[in-house]
Amino acid sequence: MLYVLRNTKSISLLLLAVAMLVGCSDSSNNETSTTNCGQAAAGALQICLGEYNEAQRECYENFGSACDAGSAAYISANDDLEDAVRGSCNDGDFLGLSQDALVGRFQASCKAQSDSLAWRTYGGPQGSIWPGASDEQRACLQDAQRTASDYFNNALDSIDQCLNADDCDVAAVKAERKMRATEAAALIGSSCPGLEQLISLTPEIYVERADDQIDCIMSTAHEDASELSPTCGPSNVDTMPVRGEWTQIVLENDKWGTMCGDGSDYAFQLRLAPEGYPVDRVLLSLAGGGVCLFEEDCRNSLANNPELFRALDDPAPEFAEGLGGNTPDNPFATWTQVYFPYCNRDVFIGGGVVESFGDFDLPRYGAINLRSSIRNVQDILWKLMDESTETGFRPDELIALFGGFSAGAYGTLYNYPWVLDDLQWPRTAAYPDAGGALDNGTPAGISSLAPIKIPAWGVQPYLPPYCVSGECIIGPVNYEIISPRLKQVPEQQYLILSNQKDNTQQGDAFFTDEALWINTMRSAYCETKDLSGIQWYLTSDSKNSVHVVSIRDEFYYGEVAGERMVDWLWRAVTDPDSISDWAEEGDFVTDIPGSNPFPCELP
Numbered sequence: 090m091l092y093v094l095r096n097t098k099s100i101s102l103l104l105l106a107v108a109m110l111v112g113c114s115d116s117s118n119n120e121t122s123t124t125n126c127g128q129a130a131a132g133a134l135q136i137c138l139g140e141y142n143e144a145q146r147e148c149y150e151n152f153g154s155a156c157d158a159g160s161a162a163y164i165s166a167n168d169d170l171e172d173a174v175r176g177s178c179n180d181g182d183f184l185g186l187s188q189d190a191l192v193g194r195f196q197a198s199c200k201a202q203s204d205s206l207a208w209r210t211y212g213g214p215q216g217s218i219w220p221g222a223s224d225e226q227r228a229c230l231q232d233a234q235r236t237a238s239d240y241f242n243n244a245l246d247s248i249d250q251c252l253n254a255d256d257c258d259v260a261a262v263k264a265e266r267k268m269r270a271t272e273a274a275a276l277i278g279s280s281c282p283g284l285e286q287l288i289s290l291t292p293e294i295y296v297e298r299a300d301d302q303i304d305c306i307m308s309t310a311h312e313d314a315s316e317l318s319p320t321c322g323p324s325n326v327d328t329m330p331v332r333g334e335w336t337q338i339v340l341e342n343d344k345w346g347t348m349c350g351d352g353s354d355y356a357f358q359l360r361l362a363p364e365g366y367p368v369d370r371v372l373l374s375l376a377g378g379g380v381c382l383f384e385e386d387c388r389n390s391l392a393n394n395p396e397l398f399r400a401l402d403d404p405a406p407e408f409a410e411g412l413g414g415n416t417p418d419n420p421f422a423t424w425t426q427v428y429f430p431y432c433n434r435d436v437f438i439g440g441g442v443v444e445s446f447g448d449f450d451l452p453r454y455g456a457i458n459l460r461s462s463i464r465n466v467q468d469i470l471w472k473l474m475d476e477s478t479e480t481g482f483r484p485d486e487l488i489a490l491f492g493g494f495s496a497g498a499y500g501t502l503y504n505y506p507w508v509l510d511d512l513q514w515p516r517t518a519a520y521p522d523a524g525g526a527l528d529n530g531t532p533a534g535i536s537s538l539a540p541i542k543i544p545a546w547g548v549q550p551y552l553p554p555y556c557v558s559g560e561c562i563i564g565p566v567n568y569e570i571i572s573p574r575l576k577q578v579p580e581q582q583y584l585i586l587s588n589q590k591d592n593t594q595q596g597d598a599f600f601t602d603e604a605l606w607i608n609t610m611r612s613a614y615c616e617t618k619d620l621s622g623i624q625w626y627l628t629s630d631s632k633n634s635v636h637v638v639s640i641r642d643e644f645y646y647g648e649v650a651g652e653r654m655v656d657w658l659w660r661a662v663t664d665p666d667s668i669s670d671w672a673e674e675g676d677f678v679t680d681i682p683g684s685n686p687f688p689c690e691l692p
Contacts, residue, residue: 126178128253131310133173134195135245138306140166141203142238145211146231154216155207158200167196184312190480197485198309201513202302206241208510209298209554210234210288215573217555218287229281233292236280237299240273244303245310252311259316266303270296288554298511308471321464323472330469333363335405338465345461346441348454349432350391350398355458358405358428359466361473366423368470369486370662374406374413375459375493375500376431377524377637379597382538384446390434391449398451400458403430411640412658418646420659421490427466429459429497436524437493437500440547453546459504463512488580488662489517494637495594498524502567505583506553506574515578518661522586523593523637526564527609529600536563565613568623575622579665582622584658588635588644589627589677604683615689618670626657629675649673650692 144162148155156163171192180187186194204214210230212218222230244266251257277284277292285291290298301321307314308322315324330336339356340347347355362368378397381387390397406413406428415422433439439453471482480486491508493501498521505519528534539562543549552559555574561567568583575581587594589607600606610627617623628635628644638644638654645654649671660668672691677684 126182127312128249129177130174130183130191130195131245131249131253133170133177134199134306134310135242135249136173137166137170137195137199138203138245139238139242140169141199142206142234142241145203145207146234149207149211149216149219149227150231153219155204155211155214163200166199170196170199184475184481185479186481187479194309194481194483197483198306201485202306205302205511205513206234206237206299209290209295210237211554212288213506213510213553213555213574214577215555217573222287226283226287229283230287232280233277233284233295236273236276237296240269240296240299241303241306243269244300245306248303248307248314248317249310252307252314252316257316262317266300270300273299287557289549289552289557290554291550294550322468323475325465325468326472328469329472330359330361332361332368335360337401337405338462339401340458340461340465345457345465346454347458347461348441348452349400349458350434350451351395351432352452353399353401355430355432355454355462356400356403357430357462357465358403359469360405360426361469362423362425368425368473369482369488370424371427371466371470371487371489372412372421372424373427373429373463373466373489373491375429375437375497376403376406377493377495377497378431379434380436380496380499381434381451382542387434387446387451388449391451397434398432400430400432403432410642411645412655413640414642414645419655424490425470427462429462429493431455431496431500433458434496435546436496436503438503438546438548438551440549440551442545442547444545455500456504456548456551459500460507460512463508467512484512484514485516487514487516489514490520490658490662491517492520492522492584492639493524494522494640495524495597498522499526500524502526502564503551503562506555506571507551509574509581510553516580518580518582518584518665520584520586520639520658521564522639523588523591524564525585525587525594525598525610525613526562526567527598527600527606527613528563529598529605529609531599533599535598539563565617568617568620572617572620572622580662582624582661582665584661584668585623585625586639586654587627588630588638589675590631590634590681591636592634593636602683604681604685607677607681607684611685611687614670614672615687618689624661624668625670625672626652626654627672628654629673629677631675631677631680 144156174192183191208214247262251262274292274296304319305321307319335358337356342348381390433455435453435455437455437459439455441454441457443450443452474482501519501521508517528536539559543559561570595606614625628638650673652671
């Protein structure tokens with residue numbers, strides 16, 4: 090297999106060299122130059138992916154960890170890609186981009202897509218699976234990654250030939266790709282029967298995720314891939330919103346596989362940054378709304394609050410205050426803003442199953458709804474930036490603040506790894522507000538619910554590969570597990586927000602004693618505050634129960650120990666290494682009997 094792959098690479102390099110020579114033969118023929126630029130660039134990206142993927146396997150095999158950006162293999166692949174693009178493309182040949190912009194776009198895509206495959210296989214960029222794996226398990230992981238890499242190569246070969254031909258049998262290309270995906274899954278299942286136990290993914294889902302990547306690579310490598318109907322990229326956009334205005338985007342179930350709790354289509358709200366401001370500065374907010382877990386509370390919710398199970402009627406979030414406020418004092422007011430309604434009561438982690446409660450059923454699609462929506466947002470930004478900016482769309486340069494309120498905060502904890510690992514938006518910080526997922530230590534706590542609801546809601550394939558047993562459902566454990574994965578770039582960090590007195594959050598986590606709740610939060614702060622990428626901002630109103638603080642002016646523009654929340658959040662995305670934890674004792678020990686001082690020194 091390796092010999093065949095290397096032969097294929099040599100042939101591809103030869104064909105690429107021929108395309109480059111033809112492209113250079115008549116610089117006066119702009120149409121010919123542009124055509125050969127596209128062919129050569131797409132081929133160069135494919136070769137780069139093969140080199141990166143092979144390098145990752147060798148790095149794990151030889152060093153027990155992922156390759157870093159300074160490794161010889163990465164540098165060589167980058168140099169080869171740059172030489173190929175500069176040798177065949179002039180300024181403006183591809184989407185009007187300069188040579189520099191095109192090289193950067195293709196290099197970023199090669200690294201991101203290769204990294205995503207490797208991280209899915211070996212346990213994130215920190216490679217959490219590899220060190221504890223047996224020799225047999227390591228061989229299994231290597232075979233899975235190699236098979237997926239070969240699938241990349243074969244599928245991209247067919248795609249490139251089709252899109253570069255005068256006429257292409259689209260149906261045949263799609264059928265061949267489907268056949269190869271089935272063969273890849275079967276090969277992985279044969280050589281790696283324990284894959285699901287290692288990384289939470291069956292061979293079929295593992296290949297399906299690789300297939301999603303191929304669509305994104307296709308849309309990066311070709312100016313117009315619409316002929317093959319990719320599920321990722323500019324040609325996948327159904328609705329282009331007007332800038333500066335809230336627009337509802339409806340995701341049809343037949344196309345996206347999304348669904349609300351009442352069976353209706355999922356919809357979210359998007360407001361692109363106003364004209365004159367960059368659209369790739371993005372604030373993403375997950376709505377709250379509690380959770381229903383068991384037959385009685387779900388039945389009552391459906392009967393008494395049916396609007397909680399429908400997104401189509403959720404209006405644009407014209408927050409009057411705080412983080413979402415449209416005032417000159419709020420630096421995020423000119424960012425692209427996205428609001429995700431909450432309609433499955435599953436804390437945005439349901440994996441597309443229907444939970445049965447005897448005489449009624451409840452779709453649990455939260456993770457699919459959210460992740461499909463963010464993919465849709467990416468496609469819209471991609472199309473807009475490719476059409477209107479000099480550099481085009483670069484997900485590695487996009488800056489995002491991803492978070493939510495109450496149940497949306499829980500959803501933030503459970504989907505942030507996907508934003509970093511699979512979506513590959515590296516410069517994203519997470520702000521879970523009033524949803525710390527604390528465990529009360531009893532059989533009625535969050536830790537006891539996880540083994541029940543993970544299978545009932547189809548959650549397993551939506552967990553990161555460094556959380557295969559679901560232990561990251563508990564907030565502080567989540568921080569410990571994800572911390573080694575964070576700070577690859579400075580923006581990658583949790584920004585944990587909450588008031589310490591929060592009876593709603595307390596009840597949602599099944600704490601019957603308020604003092605125990607406060608003491609548990611304070612202990613969690615002390616135990617995790619020094620972890621890499623974990624930052625806390627705890628407000629200290631001990632008189633009033635306050636649920637969700639970032640969209641309330643008195644807290645957003647207020648101070649904790651002299652630090653304003655608005656300044657803290659803004660620095661998290663503009664000067665991320667400058668922020669630190671903020672909490673203060675307040676009057677809790679006096680006002681709430683049984684509450685204790687923080688068990689650690691405060692800033």
